[in-house]
Amino acid sequence: MTTAAKRDTYTPQTLLAVAVEVFNERGYDGTSMEHLSKAAGISKSSIYHHVRGKEELLRRSVSHALDGLFAVLEEPAAREGRAVDRLEHVTRRTALVLMERLPYVTLLLRVRGNTDAERWALERRREFDQRVAELLRQAVAEGDLRADIDVRLATRLLFGMINSIAEWYRPQRRDTAAAEDVAEAVVRTAFAGLRLPPTS
Template sequence: MNSQNTQSSQRVQDSQRAQTGAAARRATYTPDSLLEVAVTVFNERGYDGTSMEDLARAAGITKSSIYHHVKGKEELLTRGVNRALDALNASLDTLEALPDGELDRVEQAVFRAVQILVDELPYVTLLLRVRGNTEAERAAQASRRAIDQRLAGFVERAAAAGALRTDLDPRLASRLVFGMVNSVVEWYRPGPGRWSADDVASAVTHVVFDGLRRR
């Protein structure tokens, strides 16, 4: 075999190995594991600032391999924010079904919102950071507003039942309380020796309902 044929054979083998490697990397991903990579990149770069090339580079696969799993980055965004929205709405559905105790309902709403935020931190972070520049983002914002309205309704009903102080507008109180809950995404980072979801949820709940002043 002459040198030219040897080089040609080597190129074919290299190409085959590259294709096999790409197929293997693609096979290691599921829609959920690919979503995890995408949400991390969205939160680091911003959804608008993330290209399909960025996602492919972060995943270590080609763009065509990503399209093997999803239609595009908008589908990944929708799946990401829906994971947060589904968890929050399921929690609210459970609270709505409670038979009585409007104040308990509000307290549980705060506690569970923090738990979900910590447990689903990347996905809630993504939900809170969407800008509304695409149809998928605007749909996510509308769903988030609906959740905010449900939470505000809990506070308003507790106020109407006489369970809350009367010198605060319930809508303002709701914005302040759940604004504090949402701010957890800016500083909380999970890891060994860190506070658990229950630790953070309990602390926020106690601050909201008991305050910091020593009794």
């Protein structure tokens, strides 16, 4: 394939997919435009045709992850009904989004706040966490979750379980469970400890 043909078939989406792969492999700080150019098989000037630089690629990448997570909060099952049911839905769907957008969420989980894009991403992550924590508080207030567990601690443990999926989930491996089964296991494991036992 000629360089011209490559340029013709390259899109912002395919460039983003390559950038996320390189960022995850080398780390954002360890990635140069030269690395991105080689991985994409196009010139640096072709990359600059699509974006201003690697920080814009980072922002677009983490935005893809964040957009998926925040969309979960707008789903009807996350907005209607008892808080505990909404929280279970958000937990299940958050795990699914992580697996559906695995490279992008993995990158999001690795940002450290060294650039404007990273600080923006961390702030958005905190906002998402706070909204989930508020659901947990409501579920406790409605009497569906244990009141003897610190809400902030429970929220961190819940996200710790979900986020750990990024470290081991590999959909291309034959022994990897289906995404739906993984998400259901997260919900059952977490809420077995969070829900109040039924009264006799």
